[in-house]
Amino acid sequence: MAEKRITIQATRFDPEKDSVPRLQSYDIPFSDESMVVLDGLNYIKAHVDGSLSYRWSCRMGICGSCGMMVNGTPKLTCNAFLRDYWPRPVIVEPLSNFPIIRDLVIDMDGFMRKLKSIKPWIIRKQEIPLAAGEHKQVTEQIDEFKQFSQCINCMLCYAACPVYGLNDEFLGPAAIALARRYNLDSRDQGLKERLPLIANSEGIWECSFVGECSVVCPKGVDPAKAIQQTKLDTTMRFVLPYGNRE
Amino acid sequence: MSAAEIETPAHSATRTYRAPMGATWWTRKGHYFWYVVREFTAVPLALWLLWFLVEIKRAGAGAVGYAPHSSTPFVIFSVICLLFALYHSVTFLSLAGVIIHPRVMGRPVPPRLIVLLMFGQWAVASIVIAAVLIGFGR
Numbered sequence: 001m002a003e004k005r006i007t008i009q010a011t012r013f014d015p016e017k018d019s020v021p022r023l024q025s026y027d028i029p030f031s032d033e034s035m036v037v038l039d040g041l042n043y044i045k046a047h048v049d050g051s052l053s054y055r056w057s058c059r060m061g062i063c064g065s066c067g068m069m070v071n072g073t074p075k076l077t078c079n080a081f082l083r084d085y086w087p088r089p090v091i092v093e094p095l096s097n098f099p100i101i102r103d104l105v106i107d108m109d110g111f112m113r114k115l116k117s118i119k120p121w122i123i124r125k126q127e128i129p130l131a132a133g134e135h136k137q138v139t140e141q142i143d144e145f146k147q148f149s150q151c152i153n154c155m156l157c158y159a160a161c162p163v164y165g166l167n168d169e170f171l172g173p174a175a176i177a178l179a180r181r182y183n184l185d186s187r188d189q190g191l192k193e194r195l196p197l198i199a200n201s202e203g204i205w206e207c208s209f210v211g212e213c214s215v216v217c218p219k220g221v222d223p224a225k226a227i228q229q230t231k232l233d234t235t236m237r238f239v240l241p242y243g244n245r246e
Numbered sequence: 247m248s249a250a251e252i253e254t255p256a257h258s259a260t261r262t263y264r265a266p267m268g269a270t271w272w273t274r275k276g277h278y279f280w281y282v283v284r285e286f287t288a289v290p291l292a293l294w295l296l297w298f299l300v301e302i303k304r305a306g307a308g309a310v311g312y313a314p315h316s317s318t319p320f321v322i323f324s325v326i327c328l329l330f331a332l333y334h335s336v337t338f339l340s341l342a343g344v345i346i347h348p349r350v351m352g353r354p355v356p357p358r359l360i361v362l363l364m365f366g367q368w369a370v371a372s373i374v375i376a377a378v379l380i381g382f383g384r
């Protein structure tokens with residue numbers, strides 16, 4: 001019986017030689033139904049072409065490193081099964097809307113700067129001394145922000161967002177969702193520090209609610225929800241007199 | 247290739263490539279397509295309102311001059327605009343459950359109930375407006 005095989009077409013781009021990226025085809029064995037796209041790339045790297053560059057780490061949908069475009073959709077390649085594409089070829093490209101450094105590797109510096117800018121840590125007006133014990137929370141308070149804390153910074157939402165594609169100054173889905181995670185945290189008092197950044201024209205108001213960010217999120221974070229709820233909250237803060245209270 | 251496509255970030259010596267976003271990006275996926283349709287529903291509605299203003303102006307010459315319902319193009323365009331308005335309203339109200347997050351007695355209101363209330367208010371408002379219009383029309 002002939003060996004089952006699958007074709008992976010991967011983006012190749014060498015900044016020293018290429019002016020534009022190109023697709024290169026690799027025909028590899030598809031022997032195991034549990035093979036994911038990342039396994040295919042690892043096979044290519046190990047047995048066919050060691051020069052293929054891409055990011056990956058945990059192989060279990062936790063680290064968020066292996067996000068790529070798989071047949072035009074942003075996916076974690078460790079969570080995209082080849083059996084869902086076979087016998088058609090699988091086209092693997094770097095995440096859309098980001099500059100490409102080499103092959104499937106994108107420049108994520110801009111994203112990292114945005115992430116840091118929203119101050120994703122608990123801000124206190126006055127720190128509680130360690131001797132006073134931990135900041136206690138009840139389950140209902142944790143439920144307020146838990147969903148938004150599941151983000152693994154895989155950037156699939158940015159690759160799916162046409163608004164970010166058209167304007168890379170847009171703060172973007174993950175950063176705003178993370179800002180909301182901290183703004184909803186009962187231990188946090190940093191809302192006023194984050195507001196100038198998230199409630200401006202390059203923040204929540206740039207979003208026109210395409211909603212694809214929430215569709216592609218591998219962790220069910222729903223960044224579109226975070227953005228629209230923040231729009232409503234900031235509007236209420238502006239409109240209602242009591243809204244400006246801390 | 248434009249200069250914008252090949253970039254050398256100031257902080258590194260690495261040359262990068264940024265793919266341009268084509269004007270047809272919204273045709274790549276059904277989700278994008280229906281998003282653009284939703285956003286553009288305002289255009290036919292605005293055109294309809296302008297057309298309606300013209301029809302109202304004709305009423306200045308007396309009741310005889312006002313007969314938009316006897317204009318086939320106006321009726322056809324009105325039906326098309328109604329479909330756009332319905333699509334926009336349904337998508338808008340369906341999303342209300344995601345956006346509005348009130349608490350009653352300290353508990354969050356289920357999104358489905360919010361959507362149901364929205365559609366209920368929409369139906370009541372439509373009935374009231376229709377009743378007023380029909381009432382004044384008689």
